[in-house]
Amino acid sequence: MNYSILLTALLPELFVVLSLFAALGVDYGLLRHHPLPTRSRIAASIACIGLVVGIAVIIGQMLWFAPRSLGQDQIVLTSLTLGAKALLFGLATIVCILSADQAPNTHVSEYYALILLSTLGAGFLVCTENLLLIFVALELVSLSLYALTAFNKSSRASAEAGLKYFTFGAVSSAFLLFGLSYFYGVVQTLNLHDATLAITSLEAIPPLLRVAILLILVGLGFKVAMAPFHFWVPDVYQSAPTPVAAWIASGSKVAGFFVLIKILQPVAITSSTKAIWMGGVALGAALSLLIGNLGALRQSNLKRLLAYSAVGHAGYMLIGVLSGTVEGMAAVLFYVSIYALANLGAFGVINLVSDRNGLTADIQDIAGCWKRSPLLALLTAVFFLSLAGIPPLAGFIGKFYLFFSAIEAQPTIAKWYEGAYWLVGLALIMSAVSLYYYLRVLKVSFVNDPVDTPAPIRVTNAEWICLGLLALLVLIGGMFPDPIIHFIRCSLAG
Amino acid sequence: MITAITLIPLIAALGAFLQPGRDGRLARAWALGGSLASLALTLKLAWSFITVGGGVQFVERHEWIPSLGIQYFVGVDGLNFLLLLLAAIIAPVSVLASWDVQDKKSIYFPLLSLEFTGLFGAFTALNFYHWFLYFELSLVPVFFLIKFFGGERRDEAAMKFFLFTVLGSVAMLLGFQLLYLKTGTFDFLALAGLASTGNLPAMVGPLYGWIFLAVLLGLWVKTPLVPFHIWQPEAYTQAPTAVSILLSALLSKLGVYGFLRLILPIFPEAFKAHSVFLLTITAATILLGAFAAMRQNDLKKLLTYSSLNHVGYCLLGICAVGATRTGLNVDAQTPALQGAILQMFSHGLTVAGLFYLVGRLEARTGSRYLTDFGGLRAVTPRFATLFTILTFSSIGLPFLAGFASEFPIFYGSYGLAPVFTLAAIPALLTTAIFLLTMLQRVFTGPLVEKWKSIPDLSLVEWITAGPLIVLIVWVGVTPGYWLRASSEVVDYILKNYR
Helix, strand or coil, rough: CCCCHHHHHHHHHHHHHHHHHHHHHHHHHHHCCCCHHHHHHHHHHHHHEEEEEEEEHHHHHHCCCCCCEEEECCCCECCCHHHHHHHHHHHHHHHHHHHHHCCCCHHHHHHHHHHHHHHHHHHHHCCCCHHHHHHHHHHHHHHHHHHHHHHCCCHHHHHHHHHHHHHHHHHHHHHHHHHHHHHHHHCCCEHHHHHHHHHHHCCCCCCCHHHHHHHHHHHHHCCCCCCCCCCCCHHHHHHHHHHHHHHHHHHHHHHHHHHHHHHHHHHHHCHHHHHHHHHHHHHHHHHHHHHHHHHHHCCHHHHHHHHHHHHHHHHHHHHHHHCCCCHHHHHHHHHHHHHHHHHHHHHHHHHHHHEEEEEECEHHHCHHHHHHHHHHHHHHHHHHHHHHHHCCCHHHHHHHHHHHHHHCCCCCCCCCCCCCCCHHHHHHHHHHHHHHHHHHHHHHHHCCCCCCCCCCCCHHHHHHHHHHHHHHHHHHHCCCCCHHHHHHHHHHCC | CHHHHHHHHHHHHHHHHHHCCCCCHHHHHHHHHHHHHHHHHHHHHHCCCCCCCCCEEEEEEEEEEEHHCCEEEEEEEEEEEEEHHHCCCCCHHHHHHCCCCCCCCCHHHHHHHHHHHHHHHHHHEEEHHHHHHHHHHHHHHHHHHHHHHHCCHHHHHHHHHHHHHHHHHHHHHHHHHHHHHHCCCCHHHHHHHHCCCCCCCCCHHHHHHHHHHHHHHHHHCCCCCCCCHHHHHHHHHCHHHHHHHHHHHHHHHHHHHHHHHHHHHCCCHHHCCCCCHHHHHHHHHHHHHHHHHCCCCEEHHHHHHHHHHHHHHHHHHHHHHHCCCCCCCHHHHHHHHHHHHHHHHHHHHHHHHHHHHHHHHHHHHCEEEEHHHCHHHCCCCHHHHHHHHHHHHHCCCCCCHHHHHHHHHHHHHHHHHHHHHHHHHHHHHHHHHHHHHHHHHHHCCCHHHHHHHCCCCCHHHHHHEEEHHHHHHHHCHHHHHHHHHHHHHHHHHHHHHH
16 A cells, blocks of 8 residues: 555545644643633634644645545545535534534533544545445544533533433444444445445345345434434433534534445345335335424424434435435435535524523523524524525525435336335425424524523624524525535536 | 516515614615515516517526526516516505504515515516425415414414415425426426427326326415315415415415416316316306305405405316317417406406405404494595495406406306306306495495594505506406407417317
């Protein structure tokens, strides 16, 4: 292996690791006796610098280095994987900025170190096509997130959520590992590309493959919040520190769907192998749609509401996964990116109106936002309306494209349950239902009067820039989605 | 130009929303300014609109999302010309109708303006994607306006309205996505072109019928026709006056327009096959509207059912065309369809005026129950005159707009589908009965004591209702002038039905 090439390939990660150590070192070396806010801000800045430099390097790689595959697909750098990695780094940067003004506890630098670690894991996850590396990277993400969820040591709820997340997560990882090892048993290779070849040359489908795929689906279903493996989601989203919840809902979701698509690719080629998992995924999608959207109706806690809506959105995206075509994957990737942006924005707003004032993200926290800070109310509207799929925001074209790809996968059907028609119909009905709870949040923010004496909403400049940027991206993504769709489609087609 | 007409209200909405101070003083000025600017541009457009031989005019066409075959494509032809004009006229009327809204102005007027954008956009779009986008967009402000500013049962009304229409459009979205997959275009005109060569059913294959039904369902709910009209009475009566005006004058036309733009040109075969079924539904709608209106005591509810009945006439003309037997009475087709197009315009004007005046009456007296009134002509003679003219137009008296459009419809549909037309005739009589009864109850008879000192028409009311009356008389006196705009496009559509 050529080490200079390997170094170039991993340069972005290297910068992130450097900033990770720098943040830890500076915090414990130089800033030990400084007040907490200073420490938090400096550690966050160091983390952000590392991530931003990383993004810059990734863009350089996209221009001059990619496409390239190293070590038998252990690291695959195409414009798509690099783009996804840049997106993840960008999301992590914003998460760091959102956390900068309020440290969850005294271990400031560890907090950022953990976020950077999970970012690294997510970055690897999208860039590898090696089963073992996928598992390792996924564990890196998960373990960092377990710790981050429980990071608010003074809060019992946070600790409980962390424990729940960890227990469920560990079990699902075990499922995934079992599944991957059975899968390996069938295809005799760790490389997904070779696995595809091996599966297409199979004459009959071995029962072991069925078991393997089932286990993998259970394991990954947990990671992407697919019902019925969603039980951890509401508690974790509600009790984790809000920026962490934002990160779980955006970054880990992007990585999760990326890896789900990647792993299903070898078994999505022929219709006989497709039949193994389609029923399961269809069921998962339908359940997620129902549980997520109906569950969200009754929530009065904003973070819990977003948690149920996350389950619902997983349902939409699974419809795209189900189609198993390039178009479907492109639609899922487009949707998940847009969803991550809007969701991060929504959590960012919650962070400002609730956590900053020491509140618990009850829906009334946002009451009177329009009177307290009109700009913030407008940004809230952009994020929530995009989640609801209202044109001209990106959520609408995301859904449009997703449903379109699902129908395209099987345009002619003989029975009603064939194809994804019934699922698309269900999804459309559920998106009408989802409007109700998203609009309820906006109603409270625009129409209701603030509860008793409202604290003014304090927003730093960096936070304004982040939220503004997210809103702008959501808007532009909705008005002019073509470049992004074109990019994803072309890079998927190779 | 069309883009400007569509976007000006949006800018006005933003302006009204973001004005400093946010107490909403300037909000209605923004909304009125925006709607008047759109009206001015529309009038300019109407001035240079070529009625015969112009085809689709003022076209703006740009690639938008090429990877999904989506173009930005707007234009005006004989089908939507009158509707665009109607929307531009009704928009300022609805702003003026909400002139004395006091509560939460900085939310009310932006929502109203936003609704204009949705309507202008939906009437001019010629590509499914942004047509649907505007179609959906027009739901959201109405939902909120009803929910925040409606009457006692507003929550229920808003929810019902929203769920029904969303379910309808869901079906439509699915249908069109499927159609795109088979044909590779979202372009209404291109689809109509494909259909007129007769190749479309073969291209689409076995799902043709399902797509037709999906699109039909969306329009069915929007128009609405029996039995999906059940959202309508609640929504119309619980909504604030301006929204009742928009709903009855414009949103219901969105459904009828959908029949003309989507169903007739794109699905001729399926439409012919289902025409008897549709005619049955239409006749039922017409009759139900008329008979239900007879039993109402609430003026708004009465107008709602009468509106259901009048919009039914449009559909009678349209569906009769589908029922044409080959070679039989083909010359009855043109009046039926042209009448339907004009009926949208004249019903829009009439019903907007009526809802406006009922709203004013309610503002004066706090009531809109027939049994509460009597003898108002004595105290408010001018008000009574305007109300009477509008009612007569609604009944279909000659030299007023209602007659000008209903006559060709009945003339045409009698030639094409005599049974259904005859079935609808009792509705004409009933309409006359309940509308005249309404006039009699409100304006004649002994004057009720407590209304002795209510004021007559104010200047704002003159400005609002006056132009409507002028237009109604204009259409009534020179119907040929107004029918001409649609002659060319009607000929084009009818090629598939000869």
